[in-house]
Amino acid sequence: MRIWLIHHRQAAALVLRQFARTPVATFLTMLVIAVSLSLPAGLYALLKNVNDLASLAHGEPQITLVLASSANSSAIDDIRARLQKYADIAEVRFISREQGLQELNKDVGLGEITAGLEKNPLPDIFTVRSTHHDAESIVRLQKELQALPKVDAALLDEAWAKRLEALLGLGQKAVLILAILLGFALVVITGNTVRLQILSARDEIEVSKLIGATDPFVRRPFLYHGALQGLCGGILAWAIVAITFHLLNDNVGKLTDLYSFSFLLTLPSTTDIAGLLIFGALLGWLGAYLSVGRHLREVEPH
């Protein structure tokens, strides 16, 4: 156990010395890894923001119950009581036809037109918010409410919810494909730098094997090399995303100000960052492992 720890410490120290000996080349390799990691990571973070933005801009999808004109106040109370019993309804709001007309006058500035109307054309409505956020359960709730007595129609901006869901699904798939492709690139990049390391350390490997080095011992520094390179690439990738978001936020702020609400891109959560770093380190390790496996047997003493 002690020996094992010493070996690992020495392997890590050896790799750090190698990095220090060739700082520019090391940094450039890490930068390449960082760029290939930052693309999917940045898109992923952006997608999360779009999701947030969408719910902020539209609010949660709500169902509007249009009551029949024959519904009197006792029927309205009855419906309200029924709605409040639903477990998957988060919020119920009643807007009477008079209130509706006032809001129309005030908010939309149609005062002149409505003033010309002989009688209020609006129905009484309930607006209902679901506790669910996915389109499927909201649509199910809509169908149930539609069946209530004295309800003419249960309206749901279903198309909007589905469109958003489809769009986000598309984005997620794109990020996934990009991550796989660039992850593959990362494995190849690491494999190649490790191959160069092995070639330049040929003598050292041969001599080490001659004086009793085991395969894991010979392999260890290279695995550290790959993993550490991937980890540093991950850190740099995070820095790239953070800087990019910071730069974009200036414009995002101006843009959302124009739409009179405030929204800024938020950086990935700690869990996401940890995921990014682990992903980078694992892929680096994998690249090194594959490369060492392929090239180490070529350096057999003879």
Added chain:
Amino acid sequence: MISFSQVSKRFPGGFEALRDVTFTIEAGEMAFVSGHSGAGKSTLLKMIAAIETPSSGSVVVNGQNIGKMSRTAVPYLRRNVGLVFQDHKLLFNRTAFENVMLPLHIAGFDPTEGARRVRAALDKVGLLNREKAFPVALSGGEQQRLCIARAIVNRPSILLADEPTGNLDANYAHDILEMFKSFNQVGVTILIATPDPTAAREWKARLLTLNHGALAA
């Protein structure tokens, strides 16, 4: 300790480096292998360190059959066999001290205890004052002694030397052989390949003579 039984080695292409070689070297023995260039001396030494495997016959070292060893067992055998190479095989990006430290590092020695042993080994070959020097700064003879220090630092029970005095002048060669003799006196089994059979007589050691891969009587 080292036992060859009807060992042959054919290389791809048909060259037969060893032919039906049988001999035994007891623990604590010192022996020379001589023969012309290409007689199979190096191949014989390499088999003892599991660098080559026999095509037929068996080679048993410290109770382990070289031909049938698993790949993972080889390093542990080598830790018990010190190797001295004609071309030294030193690492030029490491100091003398670090070169000698390498076997201990591989075997997982405690660094403090390791450093003590490295200095003891350097002292034995007379290079204690050069521990910070890089191999390029050492003369041919000093490089050879550094290689010997690296071979003995792990206190192996067997020491193999392939033409250790090949490039050295007579005085230097004598010093080096003197050194091997002193290791032998503390119980190390020693096998030295040399093109010159007179050394064995001088050191009253056993002589194995190879001729085109076969052992001469």
